[in-house]
Every structure is written in structure tokens, then in C-alpha cells.
Amino acid sequence: MSNAATHAGTHDHDHSHDHHDHGGWTRYFTTTNHKDIGTMYLWFAFIMFFVGGSMALLLRAELFSPGLQIVQPEIFNSLTTVHALVMIFGAVMPAFVGFANWLIPMQVGAADMAFPRMNNWSFWIMIPASILLMASFFVPGGAAASGWTLYPPLVTQGGIGTDMTILAIHLLGASSIMGSINIITTILNLRAPGMTLMKMPLFCWTWLITAYLLIATMPVLAGAITMLLTDRHFGTSFFNAAGGGDPTMFMHIFWFFGHPEVYILILPAFGIVSQIIPAFARKPLFGYASMVYATAAIAILSFIVWGHHMFTVGMPAAGQLFFMYATMLIAVPTGVKIFNWISTMWRGSMTFETPMLFCIGFLCMFTLGGFSGLVLSIAAVDITLHNTYYVVAHFHYVLFPGAIWGLTAGVYFWLPKFTGKMYNETLGKWHFWISAIAFNITFFPQHFLGLAGMPRRIPDYALQFTEWNQISTVGAFLLGASQLIFLYNVVTTIRSGEKAKDKQWEAADSLEWTHLPSPAPYHTFETAPVIK
Amino acid sequence: MSTAAGGYYFAPPSKWPVVGSTALFFFASGLVLWMNQIQPWGNVSLVIGLAILFYMLFGWFGNVIHESEAGMYNKQVDTSYRWSMSWFIFSEVMFFAAFFGALFYARVFSVPWLGDFDNALLWQGYDARWPTAGPYLDKDPARAFATMGAWGIPALNTALLLSSGVTVTWAHHALKAGNRGQLVFGLFLTVLLGFIFLGFQVYEYVHAYSELNLKLTSGVFGSTFFMLTGFHGFHVTLGAIMLTVIMFRCMKGHFKPDHHFGFEAVAWYWHFVDVVWLGLFVFVYVLV
Numbered sequence: 001m002s003n004a005a006t007h008a009g010t011h012d013h014d015h016s017h018d019h020h021d022h023g024g025w026t027r028y029f030t031t032t033n034h035k036d037i038g039t040m041y042l043w044f045a046f047i048m049f050f051v052g053g054s055m056a057l058l059l060r061a062e063l064f065s066p067g068l069q070i071v072q073p074e075i076f077n078s079l080t081t082v083h084a085l086v087m088i089f090g091a092v093m094p095a096f097v098g099f100a101n102w103l104i105p106m107q108v109g110a111a112d113m114a115f116p117r118m119n120n121w122s123f124w125i126m127i128p129a130s131i132l133l134m135a136s137f138f139v140p141g142g143a144a145a146s147g148w149t150l151y152p153p154l155v156t157q158g159g160i161g162t163d164m165t166i167l168a169i170h171l172l173g174a175s176s177i178m179g180s181i182n183i184i185t186t187i188l189n190l191r192a193p194g195m196t197l198m199k200m201p202l203f204c205w206t207w208l209i210t211a212y213l214l215i216a217t218m219p220v221l222a223g224a225i226t227m228l229l230t231d232r233h234f235g236t237s238f239f240n241a242a243g244g245g246d247p248t249m250f251m252h253i254f255w256f257f258g259h260p261e262v263y264i265l266i267l268p269a270f271g272i273v274s275q276i277i278p279a280f281a282r283k284p285l286f287g288y289a290s291m292v293y294a295t296a297a298i299a300i301l302s303f304i305v306w307g308h309h310m311f312t313v314g315m316p317a318a319g320q321l322f323f324m325y326a327t328m329l330i331a332v333p334t335g336v337k338i339f340n341w342i343s344t345m346w347r348g349s350m351t352f353e354t355p356m357l358f359c360i361g362f363l364c365m366f367t368l369g370g371f372s373g374l375v376l377s378i379a380a381v382d383i384t385l386h387n388t389y390y391v392v393a394h395f396h397y398v399l400f401p402g403a404i405w406g407l408t409a410g411v412y413f414w415l416p417k418f419t420g421k422m423y424n425e426t427l428g429k430w431h432f433w434i435s436a437i438a439f440n441i442t443f444f445p446q447h448f449l450g451l452a453g454m455p456r457r458i459p460d461y462a463l464q465f466t467e468w469n470q471i472s473t474v475g476a477f478l479l480g481a482s483q484l485i486f487l488y489n490v491v492t493t494i495r496s497g498e499k500a501k502d503k504q505w506e507a508a509d510s511l512e513w514t515h516l517p518s519p520a521p522y523h524t525f526e527t528a529p530v531i532k
Numbered sequence: 533m534s535t536a537a538g539g540y541y542f543a544p545p546s547k548w549p550v551v552g553s554t555a556l557f558f559f560a561s562g563l564v565l566w567m568n569q570i571q572p573w574g575n576v577s578l579v580i581g582l583a584i585l586f587y588m589l590f591g592w593f594g595n596v597i598h599e600s601e602a603g604m605y606n607k608q609v610d611t612s613y614r615w616s617m618s619w620f621i622f623s624e625v626m627f628f629a630a631f632f633g634a635l636f637y638a639r640v641f642s643v644p645w646l647g648d649f650d651n652a653l654l655w656q657g658y659d660a661r662w663p664t665a666g667p668y669l670d671k672d673p674a675r676a677f678a679t680m681g682a683w684g685i686p687a688l689n690t691a692l693l694l695s696s697g698v699t700v701t702w703a704h705h706a707l708k709a710g711n712r713g714q715l716v717f718g719l720f721l722t723v724l725l726g727f728i729f730l731g732f733q734v735y736e737y738v739h740a741y742s743e744l745n746l747k748l749t750s751g752v753f754g755s756t757f758f759m760l761t762g763f764h765g766f767h768v769t770l771g772a773i774m775l776t777v778i779m780f781r782c783m784k785g786h787f788k789p790d791h792h793f794g795f796e797a798v799a800w801y802w803h804f805v806d807v808v809w810l811g812l813f814v815f816v817y818v819l820v
Contacts, residue, residue, distance in 0.1 A: 023545075027545065029547070029550045030545035030546055030547050030549075030550065031545055032542065032543050032544060032545055032546060111540065111542060112542045114612045114615075114616070115612070115616065116542050116543045117543045117546045117548060117549055117592070118549075120546070120549040120550075121548070121549035121552055121553065123549075124549050124550050124552070124553035125552075125553050125556060127553055127557075128553055128554075128556050128557030128560060128561075129560075131557065132557075132560060132561065132564070160564060160568045160570075163563075163564045163567055163568065164564050167560040167561075167563060167564055168560075170560070171556060171560060177620075177623050180619075181615075181616045181619050181620060181623075182616075184615060184616075184619055185612045185615045185616050185619075188615055189608060189611050189612050189615055190540070190608075190612075215619050215622060215623045215626070216622070216623075216626055217626070218623070218626075219623045219624065219625075219626040219627035219629075219630065220626050220627070220629060220630045220633075222627055222630070223627050223628075223629075223630025223631055223633075223634075224630055226759075227630075227631075227634060227755075227759070229567070230748075230755070230759065232567075233567045233568075234748055234749075235748060235749035236748060236749070236754070236755035236758075236759065237665075237666055237669070237749075237751045237752045237754075237755050238634055238638075238752065238755050238756075240666070241642070241646060241666070241667070241668075242666055242667065242668030242669060243665060243666035243668065243669050243751035243752055243755070244638060244642065244643050244646065244664050244665060244666030244667065244669070244670075244751045244752035244753070245638060245642060245666065245751075245752045245755070246637070246638070246641065246642035246645070248642070249634060249637045249638065249641075249642060252633075252637060253630055253633060253634065253637075256633075
């Protein structure tokens, strides 16, 4: 297993012709290669990450002081809405699919994804979707301003930009479903001989479970936004009390999708972290089987907790109690994972390269976000904290150091395998430490703001909130700037990085490290490796 | 690379994904423009989108059929198709679940709540009984509507769809037994039953609009009735078109007794729309 480079299915010949044989950059339009498609996904996500981040900075700039300075309230609402949609559907999810494309075939020992053409389609569908979403800023009435949750009745009043957003989400959902079907089929049907399910790297496992979440929930979201569309244009009354419907109904249907969605945004990051920590602790992952079962448990529980997003809508006490306890239950499998990661590091022979730093940062900060989630799960507490900045702080603690740092760790970890070049370790460490400090400057004060009662999604605020908002804004710009170090590091690595070793991380044990050279050739495992 | 050494067929580069995305761009933009009455651009964009979409569907499916008939798909590819079609149908089930969920929520929660003590002041005298067009729309006598009886056309439609499930299975057995005449005849009957079902649905909609005054705008009853039956009808239409394609392929001699997943996938889909119909018949028509 350890003698890399020339082992099964690698074609040095192919590799040397990579950029000639496959038709230059125009090949990306028609490509059916999982690595090409993964690269497109990753760059798309990276660009959208900066687009969404710029919107966040505009919001923070507006919130630097009370009163209105930079943007009008309508634009503020649109920016809030589209920032969320771009980050969720444009940055985090495509980035995970990008990794899935690059890694899953290599990690299970397959030559490509099960459906290469559909794979390319699921990427290219995102292009019209993002055009619709972005163009909605420039139509009369502006982009959707209802928040990413698209609650009626506000959303029923929006202009044409709201329709563009809805159609964009339809397309993105179709793309996700196709991507998920591809991933499930690849994992279930294309594994190399001997690669049993319980030998798969955890990234494959978490993606398999994520794909099921996507297939089960994306169509429900499609149904919900279709009802919005017909309520807006065709006179239906799903969410209109005058016609016997109920706006609360939308919230139930939406969060039936929405809560599994937040696990869709974190589970693949769990998988990435579960592969990186053992590599730098130089110990096998502690409790592999329990990691798999915990991931499945989180996924199953995610379908019965949606009500905790709506404790304040006037839910019966029995409903509040059910959703409260069900939500708290999720802390158990999540705790299993956290302790397994810590146990993996326990007495490990640890080094702290950039991917490991991001994973340790993930572990600390994500746990904090999990704790504030537990606080919010308590129905009685949530009633005062609902729609305050405490909620904003909570979900940014799980999404930024959770999803984004998981992805960032993944980029640093696998960049040598993807490009054959080594990134600049010093810059990587700067990126981590500035991000870590700036992130906490940005979002920790928001806990205080929320506890003090500052509502979210409001461009103006009372004077007593000024200081913490100013600190938060300063942190946000620093956080944004630190991502430029990331971009610079990635670009310079690709252009002029030092040559990476085939097995850059000596304790990494998945097939892409043990069986393949760096960079991984265009075609890999045309002959399936045999796993012992 | 088109085939890995293991024999699994991996498609070579293809223009269809980008063509399909272009189609979706025009189609989605056209839909937005059309809904907002921005004409003629809406219609133009919709037509362009649909035209490209059909071009893509013909081309892409054409490729797949050609590859399949050329024997490029081994057992493992067949298994991939089985997994993917199963999970695609599951995603469709979840799509209908959203609309069934809306129906149940309206009947169990939102309508009774609108008639309870909390809302007595706001909606005085509202008789919160299903079927309803809601507390406001119900006040307008011009909107009074009657519901569709279950034991007329809907019951007949149930029989039609269930019979079509039998005929498609009969055709499947004929395919496996190598009896091509019976195969084509079974498929023909299935398609015929499907289109008769659709004809009845169209008749029923006309009847609802012109005589029962039951419309999409008839409050939450009309919304759930037409959206559920409408999306189902749309799926039956797709299924019937797919069955027709399969029938023509059978007439051209496609498929083998041991290699015919294209047939099976469509049969699965047909059974799926059948099962959805049973749910509709019970919850939309019978239990009014």
C-alpha cells in the first residue's frame, strides 16, 4: 500500500500530456473527467465565497455605526438574503461537491464518477442559477429581501427579483440532487474490490450520508418554493390565511428542508477533519465505526428537530418540548465525534502544519458554536434570543470555523495532491492565526449584542449597541483580508509552488496518498486497486 | 478514455450538459419574465429554452440509447442505473410529500385554527370545515364551489391506472420471454390507458372550472387540489411519453430479455405515478 507513484492504475504517460491531450481550457465545457469537474466546482465556490463575503462586509460597514450610512434598508435586506444564499448554495455546498468529485473516486478506487456527463451537468446548472441570483440585484425592486428563509408574507410582496431567486434555487436544487445521486451511485457501486463500506475513508462516509440528506430534502424545498411561486402569481392560498392557508405552514415545510440542510453544510467538513487529524496525530482515527454511526444518527435526528427554528411562532407547549429534547439529543452523537477527534490526538505524535491548525481551530470553535446551539435549543431561552444577534453568532460559529475551516483545511491538505505543488507553510500559518483571531473579534461580540437584545437583519440599531458593533466590523474586515492571504497562497502554489511529494503527509492513509503520485494523473485507477 | 479496464463505461466528453444548462437558463428566465407579464421576451425566452431542451433531450438520450444498443453497458453500469433511478424516484416522492404535507397541514391545523376561539374576532362566523376556500374567500358567494365526486371519473381513473400497471408488467414478462408481439401490444395498451387517464383529467378540469366553479384560486382547497392533481398529471404525461418512446424502441427491436433497464426504469416510474395516484384518490377525492 505504501509504495506510491507507480502502483496500480497510474499513467505517467497520460500525466505528461495532461494539458495537451485534453484540449486546453475549452475542454471544461464538455469534460466528463471528475478532476476537471471538481476543479470547476472548487473555483466556482471560491469565487462565490468572495462574492458572498463582500456582501457581508457591506453589511458590517453599514452596521459600523447607528443610523443609515452606506446602504438603504431595502438593499440591506437584499444583501442579507443574497449573502446567505450565495454562501450556502454558491460557496459551501459546491466546495464540498468539488472535494467529493476530486476525492471520492480516488478514495474508493474508482476510475471516475458513476455518471460523468450528469456530473458535468450538475456543475453547469449552477451557472444559469448564479446568473439569475446575481442579476436580481439589477432588476426593478431589487433582489429578494425576505431573508434566505423566504418567509411569506414578506416574500409574496417582493418584485421580479424574488422570482429570479426562486428559480435560481430550483436550479441549484436540481444540481444538488443530480450530484447526490452521482455520489451515492459511485460509492455504492464503484468501490474497488476489497474496499468494503467500513474501510472507506470517513470523507466518503460523510458524503454518502449527506447525499441522502440532499435527496430527501431538496425536493421538499422545491415544493415549498413552488408553492411560493403559485401564491405569488397564480392565486393559490397555501400561505394566505384569508384563503385558509397559513404562513406558518411555509415555515414548517421550509425547516423540514432547512434543518437537514445545516447538517448538509457540516457533515462533509466532519469527514475532512476526520481524515486530517489522524494524519497529523500519526494515529488511526479513534472510534472509526462510532464516527460512522454518529454521522448517521445526526442525519436521522436532523429530520425531527425543525421546530426549534420556530419556537416563537405560537407552537403548542408539547411541540416545543418535543423539538427541544430532540434537538438536545443531537449533542450526543456530535459529542461522540468531538471526543473521538480529541482521543485521536491523545498521545499522538503531533505536528501543526496548516491543515492541522485549521482542524484544531475547527474543533475548538465548532464546539463553542455547538454549545450556543444547545443554549438556543432550550425553548424558554430561545423565546428571548430568537432573531437576535445571538443566533447570528451561533450559526456563524458553526458555519465559519465549521464548514469554511473544514474546507480550508481540506484545501491545504489536498492541494499538494491536486496540483503536485506545496503551498507556503508560513503564509498558511498567517492565514490561520489572522482568521482565528479576526473570526472571534467579529462574532464573539455578537453574543453580547444578542443577549442585550439587538435584533438581527436590521440596518440601524440603538446607541448602546455601538461599541460591540464597531469591534465586530473591524474584525470582519480583518477576516475578509485574511482570506486574501488564502487566495494568494493558493494561486502562488499553483503557479510556482515547490514540488510536492507523492505522499506529502507521511501518515495519510487513503488511496490518493498511498497509491497515486502528486499531482494525481488525469485518469486514475483505470484498473481498480485491490484493497487488503 | 471511454471505458476503464474493468469494463465500466465512462462517457467521453459531451456537449449535452452545457447545452442543457443553456436551455435551463432560457427556460428559467422565460418563466420569470412570463410570470411578470414581460412580453414578448417571456414567450420568446420560453420557446428558445424549450427548443434547446428538446434538442438536448433528443441528443443526450440518443447517445445513451446508442451506447446501450452497442453493448457498451456491462452489468456494473446496469447496477449504477438501478441505484440512480431508485434514488431519483425517491426524490420525486419527497417532492410530492411537500404537497401532501401542505394538504394535511391545512386540514389538520390551519383551517381548524382559523375557526377556533382565537380567531373568532377576526373571522366572525367562519365555518371551518373542509372543503373550504378560507375565511375571507368563503364570504364571496361568487366563489362558492362544489367538490369533485370521488366515485365518478376519479374512480374510473384509478381503475385505468391500476390496469395500466398490470399491462406494463405483462409487457415486461413478454420482454423477458422474448415474445415481442405481446411486448409491443402490452406497451401499447399501457400507453393507451395512460392517455385515456390524461383525457379524463383534462375533462375533469374543464368540468371543475366551468360547472363546479372549483378553481386554482378557490382558497386552500383549490390550491391543494389542483397542485397535487396537476403535478401528478404532469408526471403521468412524462411517464406516458417515456412509455411511448420505449414502445417505439421495442418496435425497432431494442432491448434483450436480460438487458433492458431502459424499459424497467420507465416501468418503475409508471408504478410510482400509480402509487401517488392512490394517495391522491384517498386523500384528495374520497376523504373530502
